[in-house]
Amino acid sequence: MTELSDETRTPAAVPAHPPPRSASPPAPARRRRWRLPQVGERKVAYLFLAPWFIGLALITIGPILGSLYLSFTDYSLLAPPEWTGLDNYERMVTDPRFYQSLQVTFVYVFVSVPLQLAFALALALALDKGLRGLAFYRSVYYLPSLLGASVAIAVLWRQMFGAEGLINAALENLGFTDLPGWVSDPDYALGTIIILNVWTFGSPMVIFLAGLRQIPQMYYEAAAIDGAGALRRFFSITLPLLSPIIFFNLVLQLIGSFQSFTQAFVISSGRGSPADSTLFYTLYLYLRGFGNFDMGYASALAWVLLLIVGVLTAANFLVSRFWVFYGDD
Amino acid sequence: MATTEPGELHGPGPDLDSPRGLARPGGRPRVLAHLCLILFGLLMLYPLIWMLASSFKPGEEIFSQPGLWSENFTAQNYVEGWTALPRPFHIYILNSLIVVGGSIVGNLLACSLAAYAFARLEFRFKRFWFAVMLGTIMLPIHVVIVPQYVLFAQLDWINTFWPLIVPKLLATDAFFIFLMVQFIRGIPKELDEAARIDGCGHFGIFWRIIIPMSTPALATTAIFTFIWTWNDFFSQLIFLADPDLYTVPVALRTFVDSNTQTPWGPVFAMSVVSLAPIFGFFLAGQRYLVRGIATTGLK
Numbered sequence: 001m002t003e004l005s006d007e008t009r010t011p012a013a014v015p016a017h018p019p020p021r022s023a024s025p026p027a028p029a030r031r032r033r034w035r036l037p038q039v040g041e042r043k044v045a046y047l048f049l050a051p052w053f054i055g056l057a058l059i060t061i062g063p064i065l066g067s068l069y070l071s072f073t074d075y076s077l078l079a080p081p082e083w084t085g086l087d088n089y090e091r092m093v094t095d096p097r098f099y100q101s102l103q104v105t106f107v108y109v110f111v112s113v114p115l116q117l118a119f120a121l122a123l124a125l126a127l128d129k130g131l132r133g134l135a136f137y138r139s140v141y142y143l144p145s146l147l148g149a150s151v152a153i154a155v156l157w158r159q160m161f162g163a164e165g166l167i168n169a170a171l172e173n174l175g176f177t178d179l180p181g182w183v184s185d186p187d188y189a190l191g192t193i194i195i196l197n198v199w200t201f202g203s204p205m206v207i208f209l210a211g212l213r214q215i216p217q218m219y220y221e222a223a224a225i226d227g228a229g230a231l232r233r234f235f236s237i238t239l240p241l242l243s244p245i246i247f248f249n250l251v252l253q254l255i256g257s258f259q260s261f262t263q264a265f266v267i268s269s270g271r272g273s274p275a276d277s278t279l280f281y282t283l284y285l286y287l288r289g290f291g292n293f294d295m296g297y298a299s300a301l302a303w304v305l306l307l308i309v310g311v312l313t314a315a316n317f318l319v320s321r322f323w324v325f326y327g328d329d
Numbered sequence: 330m331a332t333t334e335p336g337e338l339h340g341p342g343p344d345l346d347s348p349r350g351l352a353r354p355g356g357r358p359r360v361l362a363h364l365c366l367i368l369f370g371l372l373m374l375y376p377l378i379w380m381l382a383s384s385f386k387p388g389e390e391i392f393s394q395p396g397l398w399s400e401n402f403t404a405q406n407y408v409e410g411w412t413a414l415p416r417p418f419h420i421y422i423l424n425s426l427i428v429v430g431g432s433i434v435g436n437l438l439a440c441s442l443a444a445y446a447f448a449r450l451e452f453r454f455k456r457f458w459f460a461v462m463l464g465t466i467m468l469p470i471h472v473v474i475v476p477q478y479v480l481f482a483q484l485d486w487i488n489t490f491w492p493l494i495v496p497k498l499l500a501t502d503a504f505f506i507f508l509m510v511q512f513i514r515g516i517p518k519e520l521d522e523a524a525r526i527d528g529c530g531h532f533g534i535f536w537r538i539i540i541p542m543s544t545p546a547l548a549t550t551a552i553f554t555f556i557w558t559w560n561d562f563f564s565q566l567i568f569l570a571d572p573d574l575y576t577v578p579v580a581l582r583t584f585v586d587s588n589t590q591t592p593w594g595p596v597f598a599m600s601v602v603s604l605a606p607i608f609g610f611f612l613a614g615q616r617y618l619v620r621g622i623a624t625t626g627l628k
Contacts, residue, residue: 041531044531048446048450049443050442051443051498052442052506055496056461058499059499060468064472066475070479126362126365131366133363140373141370142619143611144374146611147560147604147608150559150560151581151582152600155584166395169392169394255467262562262563265566289478295475305471305472309469
């Protein structure tokens with residue numbers, strides 16, 4: 001017995017028992033790594049993450065800090081940045097176009113996002129009733145979400161809501177006269193862009209639909225047996241159980257809408273016209289940074305945007321505790 | 330959150346397509362519901378259909394003609410639109426395809442590598458880095474665009490495609506990392522272990538097990554990258570100022586930029602050309618798109 005086990009331990013025994021699957025030479029080492037829990041795993045993980053870490057440092061975190069620094073300087077790309085302290089922020093306080101862009105953006109976000117989510121929820125509820133052809137309807141309503149951010153659609157909107165556009169032609173056929181050129185009228189231009197954003201309600205709708213699927217059918221059956229009407233079932237079952245999804249959509253759409261740029265740029269010929277009525281915050285930032293090459297001021301605007309979006313998102317999460325329902329436990 | 334259930338993209342998954350609820354025979358209320366839904370759908374799509382029809386109409390008919398039909402359908406707008414800008418339109422399409430192709434390759438490679446690490450490997454501060462990754466999804470690009478421009482200007486990359494492609498190779502589209510992490514978590518770990526016993530290292534497991542098993546997530550990533558990059562305007566506008574390098578959106582915008590009368594016929598024709606690939610991808614990849622947004626809330 002002992003002799004035999006001694007023999008198996010001799011080095012000569014190793015080639016006599018080749019790895020069964022003719023693996024590459026370092027196979028035994030690999031096996032050991034598997035048995036001892038993951039010695040080299042950390043290093044491997046950093047290898048897998050290397051591109052992301054480099055990107056995070058150079059493309060994301062670096063520029064965030066870079067724009068914080070530049071926001072305290074006067075910088076036009078031609079000469080090195082010159083430290084001016086809080087100068088840019090002081091200018092901002094007295095800059096009427098800054099306030100105008102804030103107002104335009106807030107009106108846009110707080111009108112279009114609730115409308116968009118309301119449409120999305122209403123259509124999702126209508127489609128969740130067990131109708132045939134759900135996939136077809138979902139595709140039809142979803143398509144505008146994919147196209148809505150494109151220049152082509154913004155161009156189309158400019159024609160449709162122009163003085164001689166599709167909308168006015170249709171309204172004239174119905175007997176209306178003295179119609180405004182919607183996109184060139186300061187009272188209506190922003191409204192046309194709000195309509196464009198509402199038109200893209202398809203993507204939150206698809207998320208709502210998936211959420212409605214998760215609500216167990218038996219809740220509704222039980223409620224129906226107890227005599228709850230459709231309205232009662234909606235407010236007591238659907239709405240609370242869907243509230244995490246509503247919250248999710250709300251956060252996503254709020255952040256997304258703050259960043260709208262393309263539609264306003266194309267519809268207003270890149271100037272926020274007429275009379276700055278479509279001067280979105282991002283558009284103003286672009287004009288200062290890449291129109292006037294006032295990079296310091298643009299960076300200050302960028303940081304204020306970051307703060308606004310951050311504070312709003314944080315507020316959203318805080319308020320959510322009072323209305324979002326995450327199950328009984 | 331219900332929508333971010335791991336593995337929702339994977340395997341049979343939840344049934345998102347067939348009607349639910351008590352199957353009642355289609356009485357009159359059903360017909361009415363269908364009628365309303367179809368009418369509303371038509372209303373929503375009417376601008377698109379009208380643009381398509383108008384792109385085949387002579388210019389003077391586009392004005393004050395809300396209808397679709399014309400006696401004089403013609404392809405003339407396409408011929409004119411193709412050469413109306415300083416460069417023929419296929420140059421812009423080619424430029425867009427270069428940017429889109431590079432972005433797809435970058436996102437597929439870099440995001441799946443990072444996703445494997447987050448889904449399968451242990452490393453220090455993993456939770457922290459994961460939170461950072463999620464945070465970057467929310468970050469508005471406008472916050473970082475100025476320093477990025479400065480950086481790329483110093484590398485002499487303005488008026489090249491590099492500023493649009495290199496960030497994707499560095500996994501800055503964190504959406505897709507998240508999407509793939511969710512997906513990879515749904516792949517049974519037994520498969521990894523079987524491969525490990527067979528002598529695979531982490532790269533072997535990644536390449537031979539995870540990547541082939543993740544094709545639905547990779548397809549979703551590729552389709553969304555295509556659509557977003559093809560539509561993207563802001564960064565292309567900023568980094569490409571040379572008309573030879575204009576992509577489709579940047580070129581299209583110059584049509585309506587000038588103060589002169591916009592030639593709507595050719596503009597609509599080229600708009601249709603620019604939307605056609607998205608529409609094609611939408612038809613081909615609907616399943617992936619719907620699962621993709623249902624899983625992660627992408628647009």
